[in-house]
Amino acid sequence: MSRTILVTGGSNGIGRAIAQQFVEAGDRVIITGRTSNRLRATAESLGCEHIRSDAGNPDDVAALFDELNGHVDVLVNNAGGFAPRPTNEEENPINATASQWMENLRLNLLSAVLMTTACQPRLRPGSAVIHLGSIGAEYAGNAYSTAKAALAAWNAGLSAQLGPNGITTNVIAAGYIEDTDLFHGGMRDERRAKLIAATHDKRAGDAADIAATAFFLASPGARHITGQTIHVNGGAHTTR
Numbered sequence: 001m002s003r004t005i006l007v008t009g010g011s012n013g014i015g016r017a018i019a020q021q022f023v024e025a026g027d028r029v030i031i032t033g034r035t036s037n038r039l040r041a042t043a044e045s046l047g048c049e050h051i052r053s054d055a056g057n058p059d060d061v062a063a064l065f066d067e068l069n070g071h072v073d074v075l076v077n078n079a080g081g082f083a084p085r086p087t088n089e090e091e092n093p094i095n096a097t098a099s100q101w102m103e104n105l106r107l108n109l110l111s112a113v114l115m116t117t118a119c120q121p122r123l124r125p126g127s128a129v130i131h132l133g134s135i136g137a138e139y140a141g142n143a144y145s146t147a148k149a150a151l152a153a154w155n156a157g158l159s160a161q162l163g164p165n166g167i168t169t170n171v172i173a174a175g176y177i178e179d180t181d182l183f184h185g186g187m188r189d190e191r192r193a194k195l196i197a198a199t200h201d202k203r204a205g206d207a208a209d210i211a212a213t214a215f216f217l218a219s220p221g222a223r224h225i226t227g228q229t230i231h232v233n234g235g236a237h238t239t240r
């Protein structure tokens with residue numbers, strides 16, 4: 001039976017690969033994103049639905065659920081990324097720090113909280129919620145990585161809340177995934193080589209690696225997996 005899958009940030013990179021995997025399985029897929037042209041083009045090429053919406057904007061999130069009919073079987077909170085560096089760093093470092101942290105928290109934490117809260121009445125027993133976290137949450141102390149760490153902490157509590165209703169919620173913590181726009185074309189060769197060297201399988205991740213994990217977490221075989229952070233990074237971070 002066809003399921004309804006809602007993927008935030010589905011117009012590019014990992015979100016696009018996740019959407020494609022569910023479309024190919026015959027599910028009804030709705031993708032969101034902030035940039036209308038790219039969103040429309042991706043939806044046309046995948047053969048799925050689209051709704052323009054900023055996952056970190058409460059009004060956009062409310063409007064999205066006004067437009068969307070019916071229940072949601074799988075919510076993928078994929079939207080996220082690095083907030084742009086503030087332009088006023090030198091003349092007002094405190095203001096610049098505040099705006100950079102607030103924006104990273106909005107893009108990577110609040111987005112998932114708002115989407116999940118608005119979607120909760122549409123979820124039903126058997127539904128799955130999946131969030132995109134990062135390996136950076138284990139090591140880095142910057143605003144982006146801290147927001148991803150908070151996302152994983154929040155997910156654990158959310159699991160206790162949704163679990164009694166038969167709904168699972170998990171984080172996929174991705175390692176370095178190639179061919180996305182996350183780094184805005186700024187990944188240097190030396191840094192890339194270092195990230196690959198840190199893996200056990202000596203390769204960069206692919207968006208399809210994450211899509212396959214999301215597909216599994218939404219499958220009947222994963223119904224007893226909830227409240228977890230699943231690391232997909234070729235061994236670059238191990239939990240033991």
Ligand SMILES: NC(=O)c1ccc[n+]([C@@H]2O[C@H](COP(=O)([O-])OP(=O)(O)OC[C@H]3O[C@@H](n4cnc5c(N)ncnc54)[C@H](OP(=O)(O)O)[C@@H]3O)[C@@H](O)[C@H]2O)c1
Binds near residue numbers: 011
């Ligand atoms: N690539 C990696 O190595 C890597 C590693 C760890 C974690 N991740 C995480 O994986 C997720 C996907 O990243 P990606 O690498 O696929 O990046 P990407 O290629 O830049 O794709 C991001 C997608 O999300 C959309 N988006 C961004 N902010 C949004 C918002 N507030 N509301 C709605 N849509 C939004 C973008 O479209 P618009 O800009 O048009 O909105 C785009 O479709 C992110 O959460 C990222 O932090 C990526």
